[in-house]
Structure formats: structure tokens, C-alpha cells
Amino acid sequence: QVQLVESGGGLVQVGDSLRLSCVASGRTFSAYTMGWFRQAPGKGREFVARIRWTGGTTAYADAVKGRFTISRDYAKYTVDLQMNSLKPEDTAVYYCAASAGYWTDNGSLYPYWGQGTQVTVSS
Numbered sequence: 001q002v003q004l005v006e007s008g009g010g011l012v013q014v015g016d017s018l019r020l021s022c023v024a025s026g027r028t029f030s031a032y033t034m035g036w037f038r039q040a041p042g043k044g045r046e047f048v049a050r051i052r053w054t055g056g057t058t059a060y061a062d063a064v065k066g067r068f069t070i071s072r073d074y075a076k077y078t079v080d081l082q083m084n085s086l087k088p089e090d091t092a093v094y095y096c097a098a099s100a101g102y103w104t105d106n107g108s109l110y111p112y113w114g115q116g117t118q119v120t121v122s123s
């Protein structure tokens with residue numbers, strides 16, 4: 001079983017930066033894709049970014065490309081999301097997720113999820 005715990009959310013101003021962290025435990029993750037998704041009030045879940053645990057290949061949603069950076073730390077078993085130049089439309093609950101073997105932005109193929117962390121960007 002995989003456990004994921006997010007942290008780092010909060011209330012920030014437009015243009016500020018925030019770093020989210022996800023601590024993973026329970027299995028080895030060599031073949032895993034780790035992803036960040038978000039869900040804004042009244043909207044569906046949305047892919048944000050993903051990274052291959054082995055190799056570090058990354059992919060981003062168009063809405064965050066150039067502003068957000070996903071990374072992972074082998075030693076700490078963490079996956080971080082550095083968010084810069086935040087906008088009000090980035091306001092959402094952000095979730096860390098893990099998928100065994102799929103390289104995808106389809107949230108349905110991620111069986112493991114964290115509890116989420118709130119990010120609010122105030123104008």
C-alpha cells in the first residue's frame with residue numbers, strides 16, 4: 001500500500017510563490033509516475049504536472065507550464081511542486097497521486113492519493 005501526505009499549502013497573493021511537498025511511503029517507487037492534480041470549487045479534478053520516479057521525465061498542463069516545476073528527491077521520498085507567479089485561477093485543493101506503470105495525465109489511472117492541501121491565491 002502507498003501512503004501520500006501533502007503539505008505546504010496556504011494563502012498567498014497574486015504573483016507570489018509556494019512550494020508543495022508530498023511524502024511517499026509504503027512501497028518502492030521505481031516504476032511509478034507521481035502526479036499533482038488540483039480541484040477548484042465547483043470544478044472537476046484537473047491534471048497539473050507529473051514526473052517519472054526513475055529518470056525524472058516531466059510533463060505539465062498548459063495552464064501551469066513555465067510557472068510550475070515538479071521534482072522528486074530519492075533520499076527523502078518526496079515529490080515537490082514549486083509554484084511561481086501564482087494567479088487567482090490557481091486557487092484549488094492540490095492532490096499528490098501515484099500511478100504504477102502508467103505515464104498519463106488521466107487521474108483515473110492513479111490509484112493512490114493524498115488528502116490534499118488548500119492553495120488560495122488572493123487578488
